[in-house]
Structure formats: C-alpha cells, structure tokens
Amino acid sequence: MQTDREISRILLRARVIAPVESEPIDDGLLTVRGERIEAISKYAGEADAIDLGDVVVLPGFVNSHAHLEFSDVERPLGRANMPLPDWLQMTIAARGACSGDRSSAIQAGLAESLRYGVTFVADVAQADFIADDRELDGIAFREIIAPTRGRFDTAVELAQTICETAKQQTGRWPWGISPHAPYTVPLPLLERITPLAVANRTPIMTHLAESPDEIQLLSEGAGPFRDFLESMNAFDAELQPAGRTPMDYLSALAKAERTLVVHGNYLNDAEIDFLASRRDRMSVVFCPRTHRYFGHAPYPLQKMLDAGVRVVLGTDGRGSAPDLDVLAEARFIAQHFPDVERRKILRMITLDAAEALGQAATIGNLTPGKLANFVLVPFQKEHGGDWLSAVLESDSCVRETWLRGQKYLA
Numbered sequence: 001m002q003t004d005r006e007i008s009r010i011l012l013r014a015r016v017i018a019p020v021e022s023e024p025i026d027d028g029l030l031t032v033r034g035e036r037i038e039a040i041s042k043y044a045g046e047a048d049a050i051d052l053g054d055v056v057v058l059p060g061f062v063n064s065h066a067h068l069e070f071s072d073v074e075r076p077l078g079r080a081n082m083p084l085p086d087w088l089q090m091t092i093a094a095r096g097a098c099s100g101d102r103s104s105a106i107q108a109g110l111a112e113s114l115r116y117g118v119t120f121v122a123d124v125a126q127a128d129f130i131a132d133d134r135e136l137d138g139i140a141f142r143e144i145i146a147p148t149r150g151r152f153d154t155a156v157e158l159a160q161t162i163c164e165t166a167k168q169q170t171g172r173w174p175w176g177i178s179p180h181a182p183y184t185v186p187l188p189l190l191e192r193i194t195p196l197a198v199a200n201r202t203p204i205m206t207h208l209a210e211s212p213d214e215i216q217l218l219s220e221g222a223g224p225f226r227d228f229l230e231s232m233n234a235f236d237a238e239l240q241p242a243g244r245t246p247m248d249y250l251s252a253l254a255k256a257e258r259t260l261v262v263h264g265n266y267l268n269d270a271e272i273d274f275l276a277s278r279r280d281r282m283s284v285v286f287c288p289r290t291h292r293y294f295g296h297a298p299y300p301l302q303k304m305l306d307a308g309v310r311v312v313l314g315t316d317g318r319g320s321a322p323d324l325d326v327l328a329e330a331r332f333i334a335q336h337f338p339d340v341e342r343r344k345i346l347r348m349i350t351l352d353a354a355e356a357l358g359q360a361a362t363i364g365n366l367t368p369g370k371l372a373n374f375v376l377v378p379f380q381k382e383h384g385g386d387w388l389s390a391v392l393e394s395d396s397c398v399r400e401t402w403l404r405g406q407k408y409l410a
Helices: 084-097 103-115 149-168 187-200 212-220 224-230 246-253 269-276 288-293 301-307 326-336 342-348 351-356 387-392
Strands: 009-017 025-033 036-042 055-059 061-066 118-125 137-144 175-179 204-208 259-263 282-286 311-313 374-378 400-403
Touching (some): 061 351, 118 175, 137 149, 175 187, 187 246, 282 351, 311 342, 326 342, 374 387
Parallel strands (some): 061 118, 137 175
Antiparallel strands (some): 009 025, 025 036, 055 374
C-alpha cells in the first residue's frame, strides 16, 4: 500500500463532515491521531488544519458481499437476463480456466475497492485466499459446496476447521463460513454446519432465494437447477425433496450469532417478517446491479425496510456487475427506489453494514475512538447546499480514500 508519510496527528477541514449517525457538520473539522478519529467539530480557525475544499467527508464504505476472485474479469459473464443455472455453468468454466493462483485477481479487487472508497469488504473466499498484508480490512467467508452426501463429511471437516480457526483469530481478516446456496448445500448439511458456527461464534454468509429456479427446486425438487445438478452428477433426490422453502433454511441459519442472507430476491412476506424479528443477528445483502443484470422481479426493498429488516448492500463480483463500486450500488437505490430515505441508503454502505458484519465497534460512522476510515466525495456546485444530493445523485468518483488514518494513493 502506498501512503503519505506516517501521521501522528492531523486536522482536516471540509465543507461537510457527515458522520452518518449524527447530524452533518458544515465547515467541519476532523482530527485524526494515528489510526483513530480523535475529534469531530466545527472549524474554528485552526491554523494548522489542511483544507480539503468542497468535499463531503463520509465513513469508509463497507461492501457486504463480493467475490474478489473474479476481479480480473473485464465484463460480466454471459449476457443480461440469462437464467442463473446457465450463468453458473459459465462461472464454473471461468473458475476452471483460472485454476492457478488467484492472489493477483484478489489483490486487484482490493485495490479497486479502495479506489471506490471501500475500506471493509466481506468476501466469499476459496482455499487459496491469504489475508496477510491485504490493503484493506474484511472478513473472508470460506465457501462450502457439497451437493451430494458423499461430500458431506469433508464439508463438515472444513467448516469445523474454519470455525475453530476463526475463534482464535485476532488479525484484520478473520474467517467466516459461506455455505454457498440451497442447491449446493442441502438442508441436512446446513443443519450440521450451523451448530459449528454457533459454538465458535463464526459469522455465516449464504445465497438464498436468489432466483425463481431455486424456489422451484425447493418446492418441487425439479426444474432448471435439477437439470444443472444432474449434468454434473451432483443431484440427490433424497437431499432435495419437494415441499421445502427458504424458510427452512432461514430457520436453521437463525441459530447462528450472525448471518448474512445474500440476495433474498424472492423471499415471501413470512420470510421477510422472520428476518425482521431477528435483525439483531440476521441481515439481507442486496446487490442491486447484479439483480438488474439477471432481470429479476422488482426487489421488495421497501417492504423489507418497512418490516424492519436490516438491508445492506454488496457489489457481488465482476462476473455479474460492472465493477466493485458500492457507492454506485447506493446511487442505483437512490435512482430506482425514490421512496427510500436517502440517509438510510448511506447507512446501507456504512453503519448498517458494519453492524451486520459485527464491526460497528470500530467502523461504520465517524465518531471519536473509531478507526479513521473515511472518504472524500466532491461537492459540486450544481447540488447547491444539498450534501446528500452531492453524494447520491452525482456520477463523481470518490476523490480520496483514507484507511486507518493514512491516505491511499492508487
């Protein structure tokens, strides 16, 4: 990571400082000491303050779901509106074609994330993920795939190893586990894995209710996902009986201390209410531009928020999205869901996301004692005095990203 010289104490003046949880401060002063925020106040003529100019200072963004291993993909795989099982076939082929060391792709994804103002990322990781010396902070959710009973024991052993390791970790990239999805981790396996996460307080991330084909597999034991699995000799009718719903999976996952349900595009009202009643430990990760890429039915975002579900945002990966810009996801919400309160949208990529990932003690908003992770977004003249418009209704890029009190230089 390239940084300015080491900072002991620095004062930064900006047109607006927006802590997110509290009211914004016009002509504000942010004081950083080492890696932490020391104070936030109104600028009072401090001579040693560095004037950042016409910018909004915001907490560093949190990308609540990414697949960094595909960060070297130039454009989304396949074509828009294609069925998810067909896209997964292409993903498997792409992963097979890049079976070597993926560290360079992951590193590229981390660097791209920092350029877009992301200072914490929840990544779905493979066996070759190495967290040492990464340029930003995050959680590596180790992916688990075992669609047939013959692979269960190996999957459980992996989950146990990851969970026990996570319990002992103190570094900047702890492990979580990611039972991939209902069609690759049948309910009997999920019910064996979840207690391991419970015992070790390991966070879980899983894809659920992502497509109509997934719902059909659960309800009928048939459809395109069955065909997809059978084509790989990976379908077991006893493990995928008809009559199941996402609620069966939510009930198993609810026992964990912290669960992130990725996508949730086709959750029904009862499932939404279930998640809302457990928002202290269960959150939904919406990936808006991936949702658009697959042409899904309108997302029940307002219904989830009204019910009390904690919804946060992720970019998914470059296999289904144009980039790793989580602010672009928030701007997509502002454009396509005009009834959602704009400050709430910002919380989806800052404080709410930090809470969903169990990181709110150190990141998510600008307050003394927390890490000095923040971004500068240009405050352009056409937005008048409306700082929220400057952030959410603009196409301007993040001007600077600061991580642990140091400025990132791309």
